[in-house]
Amino acid sequence: MNDTYKMMIVDDEFEIREGLNSFYWERFQFQVVGLAANGKQALDLMQRSDVDIVLTDIKMPIMDGIELSRAISVHYPHVKIVILSGYKEFSYARDALQAGVSEYLLKPVDLKHLGESMMKLKHLLDTERQSSQKLQSYENQLANSLPAARDHFFQSLLEDLLPEYHEAKEKMSLLEIEMNATYYCCAAVKIQWRDQPDGSLTDANKLAKATTIIERHLEASQCHSYTLKRKAGELAIFLNLNATTVSPRKSLSLLFDHIIVAIEGELGGRSIIGLGEVYQSLLSFPDSYKQARSIMERHIFRERSGLFQWDPADSLHMERKEYPYSVETKLLDAVLEGNSGNSTMYFQHFWDSCGLDSEHAELPLVLRYLTPLFTMLERRLDLHGASFETMANLHMPFTEYVEQFQTLSQLKIALDRLISDITLHIRKLNDVVQTTSHSAVQQVKKYIEEHSSEKITLNQMADLVYLNPSYFSIQFKKETGINFIDYLKYCRMEKAKELLRRIDLKVYEIGELVGYQDRKYFATTFKSYTKLTPLEYRQSFITY
Incomplete structure (x- = not known):
């Protein structure tokens, strides 16, 4: 050398x-x-x-x-x-x-x-x-691939390729996407450009500059966001914001009014922005985006810029009740834990949350809520090494199963029994491999401690200890009291705190050593964990 x-x-x-x-x-x-x-x-x-x-x-x-x-x-x-x-x-x-x-x-x-x-x-x-140079080269390649991987993740959400909640959170952690605030919403943005005689900027360059303006305003308002380029001149914006004294819809309305003025003033662009409903689950992004795009398309031929918010009363085919994603997650976790009491309780809660407790509920409404629930349950069972067919002799599609019942009460009784039977089978299945779970969790905890700078996923760790991901996830939470992603974050943040007490490493180098390629994401995650920025934390330990 x-x-x-x-x-x-x-x-x-x-x-x-x-x-x-x-x-x-x-x-x-x-x-x-x-x-x-x-x-x-x-x-x-x-x-x-x-x-x-x-x-x-x-x-x-x-x-x-x-x-x-x-x-x-x-x-x-x-x-x-x-x-x-x-x-x-x-x-x-x-x-x-x-x-x-x-x-x-x-x-x-x-x-x-x-x-x-x-x-x-x-x-x-x-x-x-x-x-060190080889490692840096690898980390640079990994960092360069993150934007494309993030685009792919959000694109899959718009195409209704919904992951299960825990899987979505793991992917977001792996891709270093910060969205942990209370409210979730989508905006659909269409920008049209006035002809400029000098032709100084192409439409693509203008769209890039408009995206910068949008992201600048969103960041200044402390709203987590991700902007995905769609068709020419069209953007999908995923928004995540915390509760304040101002309602989230009002807050977003004021924010996008400023964005519209900035794009028109700086670039001469006409912006038509549709804003979807505000939800409390990230899995509601597809619904919010469909609403945002629908309302945006209605006003596409307006001569002036404008912000248009989705109103559920505008459409008869949109149901009043939001899909209860949080209840769905608790129900699926209870079933896969083999917890009969909780699975029965959460299924009743799910049923009530969807408004299915009325005999007047029509089949389309019933299917709208039950089909995604049992589709996700089938997927979780498959990851757990089980299936509807082997445990309950139930053959999909689920629509045919529902249509065989004459009344809603008959369907409810049958589904209660189905949930109970599946939970019992899962408990027996869990008992077979229960004896290996403790040592498996300890092995994974040791691996995380020794490889904190590497990309670590739930599936990798499940493969490491020869368990299926679903069962391993459940046993890991039983053993540690927290889910896998939160434990991984805890280990990385504690390691970062330890490294920040040294003075020979730069903050971004410490971020990379604990598995964060994006220095901004590392700083945000660290402040969320400790209430201090990495520099503030380091300064509190420096003595001369």
Whole structure:
């Protein structure tokens, strides 16, 4: 390798310092960048200069070589330390090794021996640098692939390829998408451009600039968002905001009014924006987007910009009640845990939340709520190594099963029994592999601790311990008290707190070491976890 390594020489005797400085270090690609008379002086210089190697004496005033080595090991663990000492006693060598010293050489130093030791050190530094560069190259490739993967995730939501709630949260964590606020909503934006005689910007460039304007306003309002480019001149915006004294619809209305004015003023674009209903589940994004696009298309031929909000009363085919995603998640978790009491309770809660407790409920309404529920249950059962067919002799499509009942009450009784039977079968299935779950969870916890800088998914960990993902997820929460994604976040944040107490790593480097390629996402996640930014947390521990 052609890169030069920077070295500092520390010795309280002037003649020895200068003598070592005159040594032909260039043959090892070492460059002396600092000379110090004691350990404290060396540490002061290291705060201002990057150093790869420190060559130091042991016995020095103010701070000796052993104390210096210990301080370097704590604050600059990547730096290699070579001690030149006149002390042959074992205790000095032992203390030096415990302080993280790479080489311990005795004075008067034999130049051949010194050369061999420094060549050995150079090979070690070359190997570490090559590994670091390979890792950086891999991380750069991974970071470059994130935007496309995020686009694919949000595109799948618009196409109704809905993941199960826990799976959606895991994907968002893996893709470093920050959406943990209370309310969820979609906007559909159509921008049309007035002809400009100079033709200074293409429509694609204008759309990119408009996207920047939108994202700037959303970020300033502390609204989490993601903008997905659709057809020419059309955007889908996924919005996530917290509760305030102003209603979310009013808050978004004011925000998009400012955005419309900014796009028209800066780019001369006419914006037609449709705003869907505001929900409290991220799985409602598809419904909100359909509403937003529908209302936007109704006003597409307007001559002026405008914001139009979806009103459920405008459409007879849209039902009044929101799909109870949160109840669905609790019901499916109870079934897959084999918890009969909770599965019965949550199914009743689901039924009531959908307004299915009336004999006047029509078949389309019933199917609208029950079909996605049992489709998702079938998917979860499949991940768990089970199926409707093997456990309840039920063949999909689910529509045919529902239509065989003459009254809603008959259907409800049959579904209660179906949920109960499936839960009982799952409990028996869980009992068969129960004995292996504790050691599996411990193995995964150890793996997370040792590989926190890597991308880690639930499916990977389930494969690691030879369990299906659904069962592993349930057992992990039973063992730890929290779900897998939250535990992974906890481990990474605790590791980040530990690394921030050191001063040799930049904040973005710490983010990468705990598995976050996007430095902004790392900072946001860390502040959400600790109530402090990474820099604020670090400053609270720095002492001089």
